[in-house]
Amino acid sequence: MLHPLPAFTDNYIWTLQDGTHAWVVDPGDAQPVLAWLQAERLQLQGILITHHHADHTGGVQTLQQATGAPAYGPMGENLPEGVQRLTADDHLDVLGHPFRVLAVPGHTAGHIAFYTDRWDDAPLLFCGDTLFSGGCGRLFEGTPAQMLASLDQLAALPDTTRVCCTHEYTLSNLRFARTVEPGNANLQRYQAWCEEQRAQAQPTLPSHMVRERAINPFLRVREPSVRQAVQQQDAAATDDVSAFAALRRWKDGFR
Numbered sequence: 130m131l132h133p134l135p136a137f138t139d140n141y142i143w144t145l146q147d148g149t150h151a152w153v154v155d156p157g158d159a160q161p162v163l164a165w166l167q168a169e170r171l172q173l174q175g176i177l178i179t180h181h182h183a184d185h186t187g188g189v190q191t192l193q194q195a196t197g198a199p200a201y202g203p204m205g206e207n208l209p210e211g212v213q214r215l216t217a218d219d220h221l222d223v224l225g226h227p228f229r230v231l232a233v234p235g236h237t238a239g240h241i242a243f244y245t246d247r248w249d250d251a252p253l254l255f256c257g258d259t260l261f262s263g264g265c266g267r268l269f270e271g272t273p274a275q276m277l278a279s280l281d282q283l284a285a286l287p288d289t290t291r292v293c294c295t296h297e298y299t300l301s302n303l304r305f306a307r308t309v310e311p312g313n314a315n316l317q318r319y320q321a322w323c324e325e326q327r328a329q330a331q332p333t334l335p336s337h338m339v340r341e342r343a344i345n346p347f348l349r350v351r352e353p354s355v356r357q358a359v360q361q362q363d364a365a366a367t368d369d370v371s372a373f374a375a376l377r378r379w380k381d382g383f384r
C-alpha cells in the first residue's frame with residue numbers, strides 16, 4: 130500500500146507497507162511516522178532520502194534510533210551519520226520490489242529519485258523536490274541545463290507512472306501554469322479537480338506522468354505555446370535551456 134503522511138505545513142512523507150513491514154521516504158519529522166507505525170502495527174524496514182534539506186531528513190536519526198531501520202540517500206550530500214549512499218542506477222529491494230536510483234541534480238547537486246516499474250501493477254516514482262505537480266523545484270545548487278536534463282529523464286518514464294512529490298504545491302503551481310498557458314484545456318480541468326480535492330482536505334498527489342506532460346510548463350518548454358509565452362518575458366530565450374531558465378526565473382518572481 131502507498132500512502133502519504135502529512136507533515137509540517139505542506140510536506141508529505143510517502144509510505145509503503147505490506148501489512149507487516151514499512152518503508153518511508155524523506156521523513157522530515159519522526160513523530161508522524163512513529164505514530165503511524167504504532168497505529169498500523171508496522172515495523173519500519175528502511176528509509177529513503179532524496180536530498181539533504183532538513184524538511185526531508187530531520188526525522189531520520191530519531192527513526193533510526195527508535196527502529197534500527199537502515200537509511201539510504203544520495204552520495205555527496207550532507208546527511209545524518211550512518212546513511213548508506215547511492216548513485217545512479219543502483220538498485221534497492223523495497224518490500225520485494227526492485228527500485229532503481231535516478232540521478233536528478235538541479236534542486237540540489239546530488240538529488241536522487243527512486244523508481245520502480247511494478248508496484249500494484251503500475252510504475253511508481255518518488256521524486257522529492259525535483260518534479261512537483263504543475264511545477265518543479267527551485268534551482269538552489271544546480272544549473273538550468275542540469276535541471277532540464279533531470280526533468281527530461283523523469284518525463285520519459287511511462288504514462289502510468291504515479292508521481293509522488295514531497296510537497297502539496299499543486300494549486301499554487303497551477304496558478305502560474307495557467308498564466309503561462311491560458312489556453313490549455315487540460316490545465317483548466319485539472320485545476321478544478323485539484324480545488325475539489327483540497328476543499329475536502331485530500332491530497333492532489335500522486336499525480337501521473339501522462340498528466341504532468343500535458344499540464345506542467347516545466348515539462349513543456351519545447352511546446353510552441355510555452356515557448357511563445359516565455360519569449361514575451363525574455364526575448365533572448367531562444368533555445369531549450371535558456372527557455373527553461375527564463376521560465377524558472379519567471380516563476381521565482383511570480384506572486
Ligand SMILES: [Zn+2]
Pocket residue numbers: 180182236258
Ligand atoms: Zn528541497
Ligand SMILES: [Zn+2]
Pocket residue numbers: 182184185258295296
Ligand atoms: Zn522540500
